[in-house]
Amino acid sequence: MDTQHSPEASQETRNEGHAVSSGSSRDPAGAVAKNIAKNIAKNIAKNKSTLLMDLSLLRDNAAFRTVVIARTLSVFSLGMLTVAVPVQIQELTGSPMQVGISMALGGGGAFAGLLAGGVLADRWDRRKLILFARSVCGLGFAALAVNGFSSSPSVLAIYALALWDGFFSALGVTALLAATPFLVGRENLGSAGQFNMLTVRMGGILSPALGGMVIASFGVGWNYLAAAIGALLTVAQLMRLPPMPPARREPQHPLRALGAGIGYLFVNRLVGAVVAVGALVSLGGGVRILMPALAEDVYRVGPSAVGMMYAAAPLGATVAALTGGWLGGFARSGALLLASGAAAFVALGSLGFISYPVVAFVALAGFGYLSSIASLLQFTLVQRHTPEHLLGRVNGLWAAQAVTGDAFGALALGGLTRVFPLTSAVLIFSLVALLSSGAMAIGFRSLRFASLKKSEDFPSTAADRTAAASILEE
Numbered sequence: 292m293d294t295q296h297s298p299e300a301s302q303e304t305r306n307e308g309h310a311v312s313s314g315s316s317r318d319p320a321g322a323v324a325k326n327i328a329k330n331i332a333k334n335i336a337k338n339k340s341t342l343l344m345d346l347s348l349l350r351d352n353a354a355f356r357t358v359v360i361a362r363t364l365s366v367f368s369l370g371m372l373t374v375a376v377p378v379q380i381q382e383l384t385g386s387p388m389q390v391g392i393s394m395a396l397g398g399g400g401a402f403a404g405l406l407a408g409g410v411l412a413d414r415w416d417r418r419k420l421i422l423f424a425r426s427v428c429g430l431g432f433a434a435l436a437v438n439g440f441s442s443s444p445s446v447l448a449i450y451a452l453a454l455w456d457g458f459f460s461a462l463g464v465t466a467l468l469a470a471t472p473f474l475v476g477r478e479n480l481g482s483a484g485q486f487n488m489l490t491v492r493m494g495g496i497l498s499p500a501l502g503g504m505v506i507a508s509f510g511v512g513w514n515y516l517a518a519a520i521g522a523l524l525t526v527a528q529l530m531r532l533p534p535m536p537p538a539r540r541e542p543q544h545p546l547r548a549l550g551a552g553i554g555y556l557f558v559n560r561l562v563g564a565v566v567a568v569g570a571l572v573s574l575g576g577g578v579r580i581l582m583p584a585l586a587e588d589v590y591r592v593g594p595s596a597v598g599m600m601y602a603a604a605p606l607g608a609t610v611a612a613l614t615g616g617w618l619g620g621f622a623r624s625g626a627l628l629l630a631s632g633a634a635a636f637v638a639l640g641s642l643g644f645i646s647y648p649v650v651a652f653v654a655l656a657g658f659g660y661l662s663s664i665a666s667l668l669q670f671t672l673v674q675r676h677t678p679e680h681l682l683g684r685v686n687g688l689w690a691a692q693a694v695t696g697d698a699f700g701a702l703a704l705g706g707l708t709r710v711f712p713l714t715s716a717v718l719i720f721s722l723v724a725l726l727s728s729g730a731m732a733i734g735f736r737s738l739r740f741a742s743l744k745k746s747e748d749f750p751s752t753a754a755d756r757t758a759a760a761s762i763l764e765e
Contacts (some may be wrong), residue, residue, distance in 0.1 A: 370498025400457025408465030409687020424463030466545030577700025607659030625741030644719030
């Protein structure tokens with residue numbers, strides 16, 4: 292991915308501010324920052340009625356309403372499992388290492404499912420793929436329930452089912468992402484992204500608490516059973532979706548088809564830049580591994596405060612989803628993506644100077660808000676600037692980078708804590724990420740000028756069309 296002008300840097304952009312464009316060659320970061328401040332004020336002033344989430348899409352689009360209901364049920368089912376699996380393994384083995392193995396297996400299954408789902412979503416009817424994935428995932432939940440009610444539960448079975456459910460849940464997620472433009476239209480992708488994020492973040496806050504209550508009151512087997520019932524209700528709801536056949540069938544080997552999706556990230560400079568920035572921002576999610584240690588060693592608080600710290604980022608993300616209506620009218624959405632990603636690392640880095648838990652909660656909520664603004668913009672830019680027949684693969688790759696970014700961020704922070712104190716490790720990590728954000732802001736010129744108002748499925752320069760043809764030919 293290079294730094295040349297992309298098709299998205301159109302005549303509209305050049306007419307919008309010649310002085311800023313010419314000045315950006317000398318001081319791109321300063322010019323971008325001034326434009327962001329100016330455009331935020333302009334858009335909020337013009338779009339006060341859309342500052343909060345626009346509910347018209349949910350009200351007027353029956354198919355999307357079906358998806359939101361089903362997604363909410365699915366998020367709660369999966370959220371309950373995120374509590375049940377670690378609790379059961381800890382009870383059976385007493386080993387945090389074995390808890391970590393189950394989480395790694397689930398994450399590995401999700402990564403493979405996202406890549407496989409991307410290829411399949413461009414070949415199969417997406418409705419059938421979504422129903423298949425959710426149904427098979429529900430069978431895994433039911434198997435966990437059977438194992439949970441057993442007098443001698445098997446840890447190996449939990450490991451296998453964690454891998455199973457991670458793979459098939461990710462398969463369904465990718466197909467659903469690829470189906471979103473078909474269901475809502477590309478002009479409504481911003482609103483759709485807000486609803487998607489709201490259901491995920493609210494589920495992230497409420498479903499673990501619900502799962503913990505069920506386990507405490509009735510036992511882990513009933514938690515799994517409730518998740519299986521939720522999966523069944525999800526499938527029943529999704530059966531109302533219309534058929535969604537792929538744009539075209541490509542008689543390619545699956546690996547070559549996946550390679551075509553990866554190649555598109557290099558052909559379309561804008562989409563490639565969005566995925567790269569998304570991968571960087573997702574690294575910050577790894578900070579969750581330090582929260583128990585920060586609470587104990589720095590803030591001197593107990594387990595209840597740790598739970599509040601874990602809830603802070605999802606809470607900030609929920610606020611972003613509820614108040615992100617102004618994003619759709621923002622003229623320089625690519626520049627805002629770069630700025631919000633950088634600001635998220637500023638909020639995260641502030642933990643290096645904080646010694647009070649309440650202030651830390653506010654900083655983590657700010658990180659959740661800013662990183663979610665970046666995620667909303669990533670979702671809409673990827674959907675609008677990717678051609679229909681590649682949506683599955685590109686969405687799979689975009690989602691996969693979030694999974695791997697979170698894991699690599701946790702690994703990097705864990706390594707830094709072996710050399711530096713906790714607060715210094717967070718500060719160094721955030722500073723390096725912030726500098727990387729600045730380098731991307733300078734290098735990804737196509738992203739600096741990108742707008743949610745323009746939608747181009749294919750690169751339009753002659754060189755890019757030639758490159759696209761070479762990687763997509765059958």
